[in-house]
Amino acid sequence: MERLYNDFFGCFGGKYVAEILRTPLDELKHEWLEAMKSKDFKGELDILLTEFAGRPTPLMYAENATKAAGGAKIYIKLEGLANTGAHKINNVLGQALLAKRMGKSRIIAETGAGQHGFATAAVCAKLGLECRVYMGEIDIKRQRPNVFWMELFGAEVEPVRGGAGTLKDAVNEALRDWSSSFETTHYLLGSALGPSPYPDMVREFQSVVGREVECEIKRRDLKVEALIACVGGGSNAIGFFYPFLNKKAPRLIGVEAGGTGNDPGEHASRMSGEGRPGIVHGYKSLFLLDDDGQVGSTHSISAGLDYPGIGPQLAYLGQTKRIEFTKISDSEALDAVQLFSKKEGIIFALESAHAGAEAIKFAESLSPEKSIIVNMSGRGDKDLFILAGILDKNRWYSFLEEEVKGNAG
Amino acid sequence: MPDRIMAHMVAFYPDRESSIEVARALIDGGCNYLEVQFPFSDPTADGAYIQKACMRALEKGFKVHLGFSLISRIRKCSSIPIFIMGYANTVFFHGVEIFLKKCVFSKVQGLIIPDLPPGYDEGIFALGKKAGLKIIPVIAPSIKDDRLDEVMSRDPEYVYAVLRKGITGAYTEIGEDNISFLKKVGAYGVKILAGFGISEKKQVRSLSPHVHASVVGTAFIKEIMNNHRLNPYKVITGKMRGLL
Numbered sequence: 292m293e294r295l296y297n298d299f300f301g302c303f304g305g306k307y308v309a310e311i312l313r314t315p316l317d318e319l320k321h322e323w324l325e326a327m328k329s330k331d332f333k334g335e336l337d338i339l340l341t342e343f344a345g346r347p348t349p350l351m352y353a354e355n356a357t358k359a360a361g362g363a364k365i366y367i368k369l370e371g372l373a374n375t376g377a378h379k380i381n382n383v384l385g386q387a388l389l390a391k392r393m394g395k396s397r398i399i400a401e402t403g404a405g406q407h408g409f410a411t412a413a414v415c416a417k418l419g420l421e422c423r424v425y426m427g428e429i430d431i432k433r434q435r436p437n438v439f440w441m442e443l444f445g446a447e448v449e450p451v452r453g454g455a456g457t458l459k460d461a462v463n464e465a466l467r468d469w470s471s472s473f474e475t476t477h478y479l480l481g482s483a484l485g486p487s488p489y490p491d492m493v494r495e496f497q498s499v500v501g502r503e504v505e506c507e508i509k510r511r512d513l514k515v516e517a518l519i520a521c522v523g524g525g526s527n528a529i530g531f532f533y534p535f536l537n538k539k540a541p542r543l544i545g546v547e548a549g550g551t552g553n554d555p556g557e558h559a560s561r562m563s564g565e566g567r568p569g570i571v572h573g574y575k576s577l578f579l580l581d582d583d584g585q586v587g588s589t590h591s592i593s594a595g596l597d598y599p600g601i602g603p604q605l606a607y608l609g610q611t612k613r614i615e616f617t618k619i620s621d622s623e624a625l626d627a628v629q630l631f632s633k634k635e636g637i638i639f640a641l642e643s644a645h646a647g648a649e650a651i652k653f654a655e656s657l658s659p660e661k662s663i664i665v666n667m668s669g670r671g672d673k674d675l676f677i678l679a680g681i682l683d684k685n686r687w688y689s690f691l692e693e694e695v696k697g698n699a700g
Numbered sequence: 701m702p703d704r705i706m707a708h709m710v711a712f713y714p715d716r717e718s719s720i721e722v723a724r725a726l727i728d729g730g731c732n733y734l735e736v737q738f739p740f741s742d743p744t745a746d747g748a749y750i751q752k753a754c755m756r757a758l759e760k761g762f763k764v765h766l767g768f769s770l771i772s773r774i775r776k777c778s779s780i781p782i783f784i785m786g787y788a789n790t791v792f793f794h795g796v797e798i799f800l801k802k803c804v805f806s807k808v809q810g811l812i813i814p815d816l817p818p819g820y821d822e823g824i825f826a827l828g829k830k831a832g833l834k835i836i837p838v839i840a841p842s843i844k845d846d847r848l849d850e851v852m853s854r855d856p857e858y859v860y861a862v863l864r865k866g867i868t869g870a871y872t873e874i875g876e877d878n879i880s881f882l883k884k885v886g887a888y889g890v891k892i893l894a895g896f897g898i899s900e901k902k903q904v905r906s907l908s909p910h911v912h913a914s915v916v917g918t919a920f921i922k923e924i925m926n927n928h929r930l931n932p933y934k935v936i937t938g939k940m941r942g943l944l
Binding site: 306309311459463470569 | 740741742743744745747748751752755758763764788789790792793794814815816817820822837838839840842843844847851862864865866867
């Protein structure tokens with residue numbers, strides 16, 4: 292799996308799209324592969340990754356969390372310290388530069404938690420591109436701060452009302468837009484899924500996370516037992532794991548949203564749950580489907596993990612057992628946010644907190660000379676309203692009431 | 701060439717029994733082919749009207765096996781050629797071979813699955829041929845010549861030619877670009893079913909010399925939605941007759 296362009300990973304992947312989208316996808320594949328050979332393109336991307344995104348992001352030894360867990364040493368890749376608050380910026384910079392190279396003046400994107408939309412809006416502001424972000428109306432409600440920031444960057448945020456009002460519906464709407472606008476517009480897909488070449492391209496742009504981790508492991512001579520990442524569509528996980536995929540160690544652990552229970556509609560666990568082979572959103576992978584093949588409903592406290600499919604390469608690596616999958620519930624993720632805040636002074640995004648929670652559990656089972664690395668793929672600033680509404684409800688609500696009164700008065 | 705129409709409808713829209721009435725109305729109104737869409741939760745090639753119709757049909761209890769029963773019932777009152785339109789997952793999830801068997805059993809003529817294009821088709825073109833079903837590839841004006849050759853090398857009897865970019869619904873003004881695209885496709889000697897944004901007689905008229913049939917879909921759904929208090933049979937026969 293050293294090739295840039297694979298199309299299929301085992302039986303998963305492909306380009307299952309209506310003919311209208313084939314032309315832009317073929318063009319995208321061609322231009323992307325050309326760009327990857329270009330020193331100018333890579334040079335420009337590196338400068339932006341350093342100066343604009345703030346790379347490399349730190350790898351921090353979480354001494355207090357390690358003591359609290361009482362087992363292996365926990366290291367945290369602080370990917371959430373990248374500009375715009377998550378790993379999403381890595382892929383966005385790559386694709387936005389590619390769009391400019393292709394002469395496209397407009398960018399469309401889907402977003403769930405808003406982190407990909409936030410990064411896309413910021414990069415479009417920086418590079419002078421027109422930007423429209425599709426976001427499900429449920430997600431707009433639960434991630435309101437990101438909507439404000441996207442609009443501040445000058446992006447148009449388009450609420451998606453059809454379907455479940457979440458990430459999958461935002462993808463549908465972005466695909467519909469692209470099928471009429473591809474001549475001027477690039478669809479900047481935010482996860483390592485969708486029709487090829489997206490799974491390959493997004494993985495390549497995100498692999499900077501894994502390469503930095505690999506350097507630090509060597510530099511500090513760490514004995515790493517496992518890497519742990521949360522998995523929605525899976526872009527942070529595949530980027531973080533990438534340099535290690537063809538090696539036997541360390542163990543690679545993907546953490547899905549366990550939500551509130553095991554029944555359909557209560558979680559978003561494809562690999563550790565009920566995922567079935569399907570073809571949705573232009574790719575073949577494992578999806579949460581009902582008994583008649585309709586896309587099932589999902590739930591997660593974190594909008595970014597609330598998606599019924601998983602990137603095809605991750606689905607394949609799950610089948611071959613190179614990646615192990617597990618799940619963490621809404622409440623365990625909430626506990627992890629609090630633990631890392633109190634012990635380490637960092638706020639995990641609710642998505643990444645699923646990986647954090649698993650890291651604590653996993654570390655407990657290992658001896659202290661071993662290490663594990665967890666990817667804090669995003670930071671939790673965006674979750675203020677959710678967290679305060681749960682953890683400090685009464686004071687938070689009266690503050691909000693006062694705010695409204697104050698503004699009204 | 702005569703004005704032929706392939707009329708599109710969504711199975712179980714507005715509900716199971718009414719969708720039988722819609723089918724009857726389209727047939728009695730004079731359509732030449734019936735395209736029955738099996739609703740899918742995520743119809744990415746469809747515009748707002750068909751999306752809404754699909755959501756409603758699913759709420760009304762559509763299941764794939766019930767869709768086939770519906771077609772068998774339509775079959776009992778008419779011998780009109782019926783094509784099923786659907787999305788890849790509906791066919792793939794139930795198993796391509798099993799799905800095709802059910803098509804043969806319900807006397808369906810063929811299938812239109814836009815997101816199973818030749819090359820990423822799960823074997824549907826080859827298996828369809830073996831089963832005696834017409835698998836209709838969907839092509840678009842942006843298609844490159846070598847790709848068009850590749851699609852036509854599957855030797856389809858029909859092709860579904862999308863007349864413009866984008867999704868179903870929005871009105872298509874038939875112009876020179878459309879005609880030259882249809883001429884290019886027609887040169888392969890296939891029967892062209894042309895659609896996307898066809899809602900009026902004058903469009904059907906301008907397409908007729910260049911196509912085997914025009915496809916009308918959203919226009920009927922719109923009629924049903926805008927006249928939901930009226931009997932769908934009356935509304936749809938009226939609309940259908942007005943197109944010919």
